[in-house]
Amino acid sequence: GAVVSQHPSWVICKSGTSVKIECRSLDFQATTMFWYRQFPKQSLMLMATSNEGSKATYEQGVEKDKFLINHASLTLSTLTVTSAHPEDSSFYICSAIPGRGSYEQYFGPGTRLTVT
């Protein structure tokens, strides 16, 4: 149980284009989802917290107009990287918490974004 999927697993796009990454909780409802960014050989950095039906909360230094997050349902959150630049190339990972009051996050497999 508690499986989280991400789509696509990898994507290559050109500078200036936008890319949407989906995060789905497959067998549970997730009131809260998180989006992380991981650079090679580095740790995960929290980008934003996504709550179903409300605006995402972004961490300091994360451009909310560049990284659009939508949590439209209890099983789906999307991250859209707008006007992508090569420096946006990274590994994007989402996680989800099943239900309120739980602190254990279940992680998706990640999406490798390469911007050329």
Place this chain on the structure above:
Amino acid sequence: AQSVSQHNHHVILSEAASLELGCNYSYGGTVNLFWYVQYPGQHLQLLLKYFSGDPLVKGIKGFEAEFIKSKFSFNLRKPSVQWSDTAEYFCAVTNQGGKLIFGQGTELSVKP
């Protein structure tokens, strides 16, 4: 601000050696503590977690961790490592807000 510090960036061991990875956090309130593992090319997997109760926590694959509140530490241990334990290990802490703060990660290389 909350932070998590992992002492070792890269640890190299031979098979059957004992492992201890250090993790310290800075937060004075109630915390929940986790160790995650990331095998090469794979996603994060939970090794073990501490919420409350017995400070010695046993996880999967023979790993355990001890929560020492007075030292703000949550070190990961395994008596005898295997080549298949080669991976990146992350310590993480969450407070009542639910946000996970990760340590820098420790790369473990086990020589067969």
